[in-house]
Amino acid sequence: MIYPTRLTVLCSAAVAPIALIVGIFAPAFWTAGLALLVLLLALFMVDALTSVSLGDVAVTCEGPRAVGVGESFAVTARARFLHRAPRAAQFALGVSGPVAAPFGYRAQAEMEPGRAAAAIILKAERRGTARLENIWIRWTGLMGLAWKQRQLGLDQAVLITPDIRQVREKAMQLHNRDAMHGMVAQLQIGEGAEFESLADYRQGLDRRAIDWKQSARHTHLIAKEYRTERNNNIVMALDAGRAMCEPLGDVPRVDRAVSAALLTAFIALKDGDRVGVFAFDSRPRASSAPISGQRPFTMLQRVTAGIDYSDHETNYTLALATLAGTLKRRSLIVVFTEFADTISAELMLSAVGTLLQRHLVLFVVLRDEELEGFIGAEPNDPEDISRAVTAASLLRERRLVLTRLRHLGVHVVEAAADEAGPALVNAYLDLKRRNLL
Structure with a gap:
């Protein structure tokens, strides 16, 4: 996608008053305004044709699969230019779901030889699923008159889980x-308890755990120990x-x-x-x-x-x-x-x-x-x-x-x-x- 930059729009808007002034004071040269527009259009086309081609860039995007509620996380966008790289580039992220962007959904890319990268910071506001839908990258030509933009569909899900x-x-x-409960043998009385072993009765144990038959056989008190059912x-x-x-x-x-x-x-x-x-x-x-x-x-x-x-x-x-x-x-x-x-x-x-x-x-x-x-x-x-x-x-x-x-x-x-x-x-x-x- 190719479209004009702000500079091009402002220059186009400036042509109208210039043409009006020329038409008032020099009516014979009223076509000068049209000539200025044609010149601007030609410069725009030259800038678009001489900048990096849209087919020479490969875009990728990486984000976490799951984050906790209230956490801030970064979505990293990267671009690789096959032949030559522009002087500057910008990334923009399209996202839906319970997230916010404290610093905006756009980021200026850090340029390296043949590469560009940027991190867009998002914050998870509540539980749910956020979707990274699209990523855009754009750059201008040498004169800064034409934007070239490439869009990549992502459809990546980021699960926002409770903060644990x-x-x-x-x-x-x-x-x-x-920690001792359920991990070692304990005296447990009631339905569902699993019998573990017999042991000498100790002061403080439940008297209902006494096995009177075994106590009579051994001539001292014997109690049943139970293990908590898991x-x-x-x-x-x-x-x-x-x-x-x-x-x-x-x-x-x-x-x-x-x-x-x-x-x-x-x-x-x-x-x-x-x-x-x-x-x-x-x-x-x-x-x-x-x-x-x-x-x-x-x-x-x-x-x-x-x-x-x-x-x-x-x-x-x-x-x-x-x-x-x-x-x-x-x-x-x-x-x-x-x-x-x-x-x-x-x-x-x-x-x-x-x-x-x-x-x-x-x-x-x-x-x-x-x-x-x-x-x-x-x-x-x-x-x-x-x-x-x-x-x-x-x-x-x-x-x-x-x-x-x-x-x-x-x-x-x-x-x-x-x-x-x-x-x-x-x-x-x-x-x-x-x-x-």
């Missing part, structure tokens, strides 16, 4: 603190409906839920359990079967990155019935959701009841600190009182729903947004210690 740097740090701290199924069921996409402290609730789910998944995988992800709103959106192994966490990270922000109402009946149909064995289902009142929660309660017939269900609900702030704020005008009364009513209905969930046999974790991850990890480890999985 803090997740890994917290996970390692929590895992190191509880390879449990854990499913992170993430509600991505309208209520979960509302901001909580400038961050959508679903993003906070994803961070807490990944933190718990990291701990569970370290403990030898199998972890899967299930996302839904009006219908199931993303799913991965519970897996374990060397590299499942990366897969979970990619699945959660693909959970989009939705404005649909959540259909608990369809989503949880679909999830129950895919699970072949008893599992711990961790549901991250949000509800406004008892009416909207009725279908959720009935859908959860079917899951409890076979599975263990743990609900994770983020505390609404904004509503709590309205209640605790000092009233200065009638609007503050009305706002506090409404907030108290909403929180009362919320507590009623949570109470009904507990009566059904659902385990509930209600925590502040910043503490949801550690609170869920502690609840998961507590369920393992009690052999409820």
